[in-house]
Amino acid sequence: MRRRNALSILDVVRHQPGVSRADLSRAVNLSRATVSNIVDELISIGMLEEIGAMNTSRGRKPIGLNFCPHSRYEAGVSIEDGKCRIAICDLDGNPTHRGAVNIGKQLNSDAAAKLAETVENLLQKAGGTKKRLGTLGLALPGPLQVDKPVLGETLPRPPKKYAGFAREMEKNLGVNVHICSNTRAAALAEARRGGLELDGWVIFVRLGHKVRCAVALDGRLVETESELGGDLGELCVPGNDFTCQCGKVGCINSVAAADAIIGLCQQRGLAVETTNQLIALVQSKDADARDIVRQAASAIGYGIATTINIFSPAAVVVSGPLVESGEAFWSVLDKSVKRYALTENLKRCEIRKANLWKEAEAIGASLFALSRDGLLPTLIAQDKAAIVGSMANDNALPEPVDEVALD
């Protein structure tokens, strides 16, 4: 309860810099004494500061309060194939320091120690210590099973469990660790800091190891019950007869997931081991490489068209290395979207490249941690998401009609 009151107080001060204790007490509907106690505590840990006498028309001069975003730091880390990107952010979610480290593919206690050491070094550069670290957010390749038991074999792939690694990090840094999928982290950063202040639905599509998506509504990421959702790449494309790793035939992932693309290149005798090498070949107009990228773009376009038909979003934002492969990718994607999306929905929707995809995941992980701590309202909580879901269902259901009796 006390924590919730503290968060409400912080929220009011953030939105009304210079607010007095008396106004604060009215705004949060708590007694002056309670507010004063909590405010004193927040001042003692540096999250609030008192500012000089405020001028009022009545001549009384109450002391105002300000929020101090630099009093603590949040760290966000993205990990993929052992490569970590780190962003140290202030309490407004603005990155102040960035770094990178390779910890190897085994996420064991050595890897956790190495990552923790790098985070601490960055914190020191930022002028802090781990005492000033609030929380750590980890962005990892999805789908994820964060803390509950694995659901079973009904899933196309067993979700990866990272709880052990998160606990190691908690031990090393002495803070709470929150895990989210890298797609959702990227979406959060893009929605919050990518210059994308759009109302309505925005769909984020990330072209990584798999093709995955996340959705935001009115600038906030919609939280799902687990990190298992968003597998856009498991949608089957008409006419695609490639077999996917999941065992099904025709999934978007069978021609557009990073490892599938590399496999297709190798089948054609191309010396390609990374998506970046493929993009270099596309740019040098290699016919096979262009073919492979166009095939991926066509399948991804079908997936995007489907999200457009379901959500009628204001924008679809696409991130990942393939978005750098130029016209070969974008012209085919565009054609495919036009073929499958409803024209009216498509007219209202802008499809664009992500603004900060390389950095987005680390920054997004720290935003996710802030949000989980209640310090930044960037997530739409499950209950709200559920309400939105049920409203959509109500609208979709036609009113029951009495049968007309025929004479």
Ligand SMILES: [Zn+2]
């Ligand atoms: Zn599949």
